[in-house]
Amino acid sequence: MSSIETLITEFSRLPGIGRKTAQRLTFHLLAQQAGQVGALARALDAVAERVHACETCGNLTEEQPCAICRDPRRDAAVLCVVEEPSAVPVVERADFRGRYHVLGGRLSPLDGIGPEALRMDALLERVRGGAVQEVILATNPSMEGEVTATYIQQMLAGLPVRVTRLARGLPMGGDLEFVDGVTLAHALTARQEVG
Numbered sequence: 001m002s003s004i005e006t007l008i009t010e011f012s013r014l015p016g017i018g019r020k021t022a023q024r025l026t027f028h029l030l031a032q033q034a035g036q037v038g039a040l041a042r043a044l045d046a047v048a049e050r051v052h053a054c055e056t057c058g059n060l061t062e063e064q065p066c067a068i069c070r071d072p073r074r075d076a077a078v079l080c081v082v083e084e085p086s087a088v089p090v091v092e093r094a095d096f097r098g099r100y101h102v103l104g105g106r107l108s109p110l111d112g113i114g115p116e117a118l119r120m121d122a123l124l125e126r127v128r129g130g131a132v133q134e135v136i137l138a139t140n141p142s143m144e145g146e147v148t149a150t151y152i153q154q155m156l157a158g159l160p161v162r163v164t165r166l167a168r169g170l171p172m173g174g175d176l177e178f179v180d181g182v183t184l185a186h187a188l189t190a191r192q193e194v195g
């Protein structure tokens, strides 16, 4: 495959980018000065090389542990469980001051994604560590998000930890990523204990 074809294929793997847009992006880049293309290539290289999952919470970071896990002003007794790192900035906008646990996805039996594919064991370990008093389930308002939340609720049953769920009212079927800060702040404040 030619290098142009390879780039078009790589672009078309991105969300929301069809073959046509991928072609447009590729030819747009090729029409730019070489320096500009080099800058993009270096930026991609840099994130690929430096950004990793935080060993504690699973959030994306350039340092271990991440800035949120390291921050002593944040409440280590409250863990907010989200599916993807992209949900963290959304919960941050809702003024959450605890810490996170990023699962790295959601349970989806139809796609063959079981608990072992997610950071479930790490969550259990953190809760068993004893410092966590509340786990807030902030999985996406979708069918799979619900299944994932229910699984965690059952996994933590019997442990001395309060398990809460974001209040209902978030647009169902959506992604936390697209919920605005104010709406999420309400859902967070009105969270309810489950199980």
Ligand SMILES: [Zn+2]
Pocket: 054, 055, 056, 057, 058, 059, 065, 066, 067, 068, 069, 070
């Ligand atoms: Zn972290």
